Amino acid sequence: MGTVIGVDPGTALLGYGVIEDCEPPRPLAYGVVATQPDRPMAERLLQLYRELDQLFQRYCPAAVAIEQLFFARNVTTALAVGQARGVVLLVSAQRGIPVVEYKPAEVKHAVAGYGRATKAQMQEMVRLLLDLPVVPQPDDAADALAVALCHLQMSRFERRLEERGGGGLR
Template sequence: MRVLGIDPGMALLGYGIVTDPETPRALTYGVVSTAAHLRPERRLVSLYEELRRLLQQWQPDVVALEQLFFARNVTTALAVGQARGVVLLLCGQLSIPVVEYTPAQVKQAIGGYGRAGKRQMQEMVRLLLQLPSIPQPDDAADALAIALCHLHHLRSPWIKESHEQAPGPG
């Protein structure tokens, strides 16, 4: 299973693709960046085009997206919400399922504590994926953590059982 984790943002959208719930490994990670001097609609088009290329190249089975849970800066929250809209639109167009996790859920799954610090989370991502160094920039490390969170939830016996018993389409 390929899981694309996304840490949404207008200036930097972090992404990370992980595979294999038993021994996870990173296939790729990085950021999609947009130029600050561009108008918002051009930045969203840029995100759309780059993310579409990424989705078509790697063909993930599912996209794990960070929920916008709380933001002190309204302008930032709006920009993140717009970037999330691009992700949701593309996944809808390409029929890729989307699961969403709050930052606390990601921290609980990866760090073992819902209020784990950023440095602790980055080090756990490095260890879990057996990477030589902490992924950079932070947005990419966050995206990998979101993808790992989904793999963690797939390994849960309760989650496995509910997926096995879920009725098929139709």
């Protein structure tokens, strides 16, 4: 498969995690793109675009994994996250990189083995699965790594199904 980039979209902080598909999975980079809240939204989105494009150029991912948007209460936050997601989708499409979306419960189940795992449980599992000395910080980076790990797990499972003639999941 190559490399996968997981993204935790946001306009203030956009988390990313780059993982090489090997056994065990190897983290290549993780962190956040931080924008200034006092800047106009158009400038913030342009910054996200430019920094993501550089990241994608550097690591040439085979896929981009992102969590499906789900906000029950805060419409303003949902709109901002939706705008950041749009930037991720645009950069991916321009580079011909497939984007795969996962539900939060799918990410939790794939990484922690339990669809209702807590944030702390998820962060510790990311640390363990990637053999990191400490939990990745900030939380947005850990969340992005979790989505990338989820994609690796799901991709491996789908490949095994296809090898056995059972077709894929998606």
